[in-house]
Amino acid sequence: MAQSMLLYWSSGSPPCWRVMIALEEKQLQGYKHKHLSFDKNEHKCEEVKALNPRVQVPTFKHGDIVVNESFAACLYLESAFKSQGTRLIPDDPAEQALVYQRMFETNNLQQKMYDVAFYEWYVPEGERHESALKRNKESLIAELKLWDGYLEEMGKGSYLAGKNFTMADVVCFPVIVFFPRLHCPPERCPRLMEYYKMLKDRPSIKASWPPHWLEKPEGQDMLKNL
Amino acid sequence: MAQSMLLYWSSGSPPCWRVMIALEEKQLQGYKHKHLSFDKNEHKCEEVKALNPRVQVPTFKHGDIVVNESFAACLYLESAFKSQGTRLIPDDPAEQALVYQRMFETNNLQQKMYDVAFYEWYVPEGERHESALKRNKESLIAELKLWDGYLEEMGKGSYLAGKNFTMADVVCFPVIVFFPRLHCPPERCPRLMEYYKMLKDRPSIKASWPPHWLEKPEGQDMLKNL
Structure with a gap:
């Protein structure tokens, strides 16, 4: 297949x-x-x-x-491939609702991370403003706090939508990984950092790890001053 | 229920x-x-x-x-409520894939529409640039062309993902409706305008039409110069 x-x-x-x-x-x-x-x-x-x-x-x-x-x-x-490999969207309505909820919240985290880490890449030089970048940073800090709170509430060893690895983790992990890679201060999101460590060696994630990150494990420090 | x-x-x-x-x-x-x-x-x-x-x-x-x-x-x-009311996500894999595809492409159309129509609302006065708004407009025009092409390709009377009304229409119609309402020149997206006319009186859409639009059917002209 x-x-x-x-x-x-x-x-x-x-x-x-x-x-x-x-x-x-x-x-x-x-x-x-x-x-x-x-x-x-x-x-x-x-x-x-x-x-x-x-x-x-x-x-x-x-x-x-x-x-x-x-x-x-x-x-x-x-x-x-519902019955093949890991079941990524559970049948239980409450569990499923939470998986969908976190999946689509990921768009917020991704956009806000881009708006800070890749600000200079997205915004042409003559259109950049310290005030805009400052606002973007505040917005990202608040977003991280939200996600850290979700993990905190669910307890140690939890995935993003509960006790099992789900589609929420599939779509969100590749965004979360940018925080340690781009030197985000770990105190901005301690629970997310624990979550990152728990997942980084999962076989599906290890097998698909970006090859140019393997060659160059240290990323740039775009999130250092968050 | x-x-x-x-x-x-x-x-x-x-x-x-x-x-x-x-x-x-x-x-x-x-x-x-x-x-x-x-x-x-x-x-x-x-x-x-x-x-x-x-x-x-x-x-x-x-x-x-x-x-x-x-x-x-x-x-x-x-x-x-899978078996209740309209079936919004089909079982057939090819049909389903297209529904999902158009559903998530909607985020592009929505963001690009906001970036033009609500530019002044989102960007503080001191951070606005004609060059940015011009770029946003070009990007929106290209986006509209894409969607118009999708409808053109599927033929007259089609919904966004084929012959049936699906979740793609549910999530995208409330974005598409802004183009006629905010005076977008119809020649920018003639097929989307036909699609709009076909759907605007659908019972689910009529029943949920924004009440303040009923009171004030004429919107502002933020998309007039697109």
Whole structure:
């Protein structure tokens, strides 16, 4: 089955990584894939363009089915391989609601992290403002506090949506990992840092760890002054 | 069943509206609800705060289950009431993949619409730049072209993910409606305008139409110069 899958991806991209974790968790190792370099702009290639009008990664194909949005690909994989590998969305209504809730809250954490760590990348030089970056930092600090509180409330050893690893972890871990990597002061989110340590060696995560991070384990310090 | 549901919402908010359309489609009329005014900052009230640490609407409760992110609430309702009312996520894998794909692409359309229509609302006066607004407009125009192309490709009378009304329409319609309302030139997205006309009188949509838009059918012209 995995042989009829093709993933175009780039190293270190949270949306790509979450699809890769989902593939691992659903025991779909052996899927075909093509690693494209962001730095060389390889993700803007004709192959991707042919499958994805947004010309971005991840671009994912399973047989004739193309599903490129990372959340969409993850939900599709869980639905198509429900009984295979890790069950990522529980049946119990209350558990399921919490998984969905944390999954979609991830967009807030991701955007707020980008708005600080990659501010200079996203905002052209003449349009940058100290006041905006300051506001972004405050917003990210508040967001981290929220997530740390969620983990605190659920107790030691919890995953993001309870006692089991779920789709909430699949989609959020590749964002959380940026905090230790980009030197976020650990006191900003001590529970998230414990969570990070608990998950970083999980087989699905280790198997899909960004290769350029393995070569260069130390990231830049964009979150040092948070 | 609907009697054990409680929705806090504000008029005209796309995230609130999509939960309301889902409730209508799933035949859950009769749910309890509380309309909070954005203008009066009512959505920052203690009742909402008690259920939603982000203190925002929608805030949604079903029995003891709280699920506030709009996409999460919509997926939860479909899952909990799968065989009731309209089936919003099809079983067929290819159809399902397309529904998920368009659902999550909606975030792009929504963000890009906000970045133009509400630029002055989001960006403090001293941080505004003509160059940024121009870039936002170009990005929105390209986004609209993409969606118009999706509808063009699927043919006249199609919904966003094919021949049936699905969750893609539930989550995206409340964003699309802003284009005619805020005077977007119809030639920017002729297929989306046809789609809008086809859907605006659908019972679930009509029943949940923002009350302050009924009082004031003409919106401001923030998208006039797109």
